[in-house]
Ligand SMILES: Nc1ncnc2c1ncn2[C@@H]1O[C@H](COP(=O)(O)OP(=O)(O)OP(=O)(O)O)[C@@H](O)[C@H]1O
């Protein structure tokens with residue numbers, strides 16, 4: 001059994017359908033990367049998995065349990081956590097407060113403190129700036145905080161939307177390396193990315209196009225296949 005099983009998932013906004021019935025699975029302990037052009041439905045997919053959008057049809061199972069139809073809160077409690085697109089940190093609150101609030105679903109104070117130290121280990125910059133208001137952090141620091149906050153609930157599956165958007169190549173690399181450490185420590189990861197520099201860290205790669213999945217395979221195969229060039233550069237590839 002895979003940790004996450006998505007079957008014929010459909011959702012959209014109001015009367016507008018976006019996901020046309022997508023199916024994929026993610027194995028425990030792996031990192032999956034979701035590529036695709038702007039508007040392909042990447043954010044819609046992970047927001048729907050996080051319970052922020054209603055499931056119109058199909059099913060989501062996590063560790064064998066049905067998640068579809070559960071509230072966003074119940075989904076965090078089940079072990080899925082999202083670092084949303086656009087680094088939505090609480091601007092008027094300190095770094096520390098943002099991290100503490102990320103742990104709202106936990107009762108174990110000591111364990112929460114340990115996770116906080118772990119986050120500071122991943123991102124020393126956040127510890128240096130723990131009393132600073134999140135809204136005054138640089139874009140890259142806010143991205144670290146969004147990821148750190150998502151880790152605070154100690155998820156089994158961490159989903160990160162646009163991990164490297166707007167980051168310098170060097171900082172993007174740093175974020176990928178941290179994500180890879182988080183993964184090594186046992187957390188399953190789904191990253192939405194446009195930066196193909198993430199590929200060496202990906203066990204599994206998915207490509208979305210217009211609300212459908214057009215590729216689901218290993219990261220290393222994708223690197224060789226030419227599918228990425230076709231998707232992003234519109235190149236014809238011989239198949
Ligand atoms: N709140 C919304 N209301 C109506 N339509 C929406 C809403 N959010 C997204 N859409 C539409 O759904 C489609 C998929 O959007 P989505 O945000 O999932 O794309 P994406 O793959 O994450 O793109 P990007 O790379 O630009 O972040 C787009 O056509 C978009 O216009």
Ligand SMILES: [Mg+2]
Nearest residue numbers: 042043044085
């Ligand atoms: Mg998006």
